[in-house]
Amino acid sequence: MLTENRDETRERIIDAALKRFTYYGASKTTMNEIAEDLHCSKASLYYYFPDKQALHVAVLEKAGETYFHDLQEKADQAATARQAFMELIATRHEFARRFCRLELFKVLKDKHLVRIANKAFEAARDREIGIITNIIEKGVDRGEMVSADPAKVAALYMHAMIGLRLSLVSKDLSEEISDEEFERVREWQVQLADIFINSLKK
Incomplete structure (x- = not known):
């Protein structure tokens, strides 16, 4: 070294x-x-x-960069808005399954790291909303959907998706999520995406 x-x-x-x-x-x-x-x-x-906690945060940041790179790539490659939405769900699902042992929620419970973690969460949420906004804008440009305020719709959609994800960890943030729970949330997210997409169609 x-x-x-x-x-x-x-x-x-x-x-x-x-x-x-x-x-x-x-x-x-x-x-x-x-x-x-x-x-x-x-x-x-x-x-x-300085300690394992700092390394843990750095690892989460690295995993997050991988996640956003994959999200952006899938969004850019999609031919339609619906395909982009479905690709984002698949990417989130794959990421969550692959990195579930990184124990993100334990970092959020650490009183010494919660401020840093919350700022990182806000930045990540805003970044994902930006990707979704761009998908909706492209959908509007292609005539697939109508939206007077893509950013507002994207934020609403993102918060709804976060709500579905958090429904799994309401019992205990430290518990591992089962395969059945992962699949249930994926199905809910697909249904929710279809509702959003259909509501934006001409």
């Missing part, structure tokens, strides 16, 4: 932690295990991250 520059080393640490967190869960992974994966000392990790 000594031959790499600081940015490269930091990325390697995040990638190693992401692999561990995704497979074993963030809470069950230790800094020692990540250091062993990288063949370095634990002190080397603490040079870049």
Whole structure:
């Protein structure tokens, strides 16, 4: 690791932690295990991250960038607004299943990180609303739908989708979500998307 520059080393640490967190869960992974994966000392990790919580946040940010890259790519490739909406649902579903062990909600419950996490959540929500707004605007331009205020409709749609997702974790934010629950929310989201799309048709 000594031959790499600081940015490269930091990325390697995040990638190693992401692999561990995704497979074993963030809470069950230790800094020692990540250091062993990288063949370095634990002190080397603490040079870049003051504690495991900071590394956890960095891992979530990395996963979030992957998510938004995939969302934007799917939205850009879709031939119709409905196809774009359905691709976004599929991408969200795949992301949530793949990264469910990252324990995002545990970060939100941490009193030391809640301010940072809430700001990140707001930024992520606004970014996703922007992608949805663009889908609606393209749909309007193609004559597929009518909307006087695509941004307002996109925000309403986004908040409704968040509500469906949160309905699964109302019992306990730390509990894992079952395959059946994942599938139920996906089905609800498809139904909700169809309702929105049909309401915007000419």
